[in-house]
Amino acid sequence: MTQFAPTNRIAFQGELGAYSHEACRNARPGMEPLPCRAFEDVIEAVRSGQADLAMLPVENSTYGRVADIHRLLPASGLHIVDEAFVRVHISLMAMPGVAIEDIRKVRAHLVLLPQSASYLARYGIRGESAADSAGAAAELAVSGKRDEGVLASDLAAEIHGLTILARHIEDHAHNTTRFLIMSRVDDHARRAEKMMTTFVFRVRNIPAALYKAMGGFATNGVNMTKLESYMADGVFTATQFYADIEGHPEDPHVRRALDELAFFSSSLSILGVYPADPLRAEQEQPVEGEG
16 A cells, blocks of 8 residues: 555545535544545545545435445545534524525525525525535625525634524434545554444345345344445446444454355455444434334
């Protein structure tokens, strides 16, 4: 593996002020954020030595998995070294001196608009989709439009000199995005009270292969917190599975479960072993009224 001089940079997709930038600042406050145009650019920034770490969103509690991430991770050559949960708080911002009654339209990434639909309807504000919420904040700061607002993070308002007119206007208070922090070098030596292991695998072409492969986790008492399938190689017949489990591969019960999985798999690759984010426990609590 090529050795690169440390840069103290962490790469993310989007503009400065994006929620991914917020995740970088929360999880690695001492590192310089490096904005990138696309997820592929984030990965390449780390692979080429422009950055030491990558911050990639993998799933959202409201909208599910982030498109393309599962496809990119196995081929990235990078390793998951941490996870970070970020609550998606949406703020309405505008040019300094503008009142909320002056706002006729707000721009934001498409996924933010329905999350704030009730608030916008209350003030008769029309929503318009933008490619990037932080980018929309930057554009508003340049244009100076006084009948337009933006839905984005507090960090976007801070960076682009906008005034926050209302905070936490999202309809659902639980909306959270899970990020993965990735590095060129894996680190299986760390231990914490709760460890996570992420891997991808393909099952052998035999009857009930997936059922048999999963049996080892049940019989060995390994909690699988995530299992998703997606097409691989661009064909319907090639299915790859992405999984998160609790525990470390060196734990005896986890090792036995992975050995059994390997027997029924045509391929198995561990993407990362890392401490669970403290906020994971909150996400696993049952919602009031359920259960």
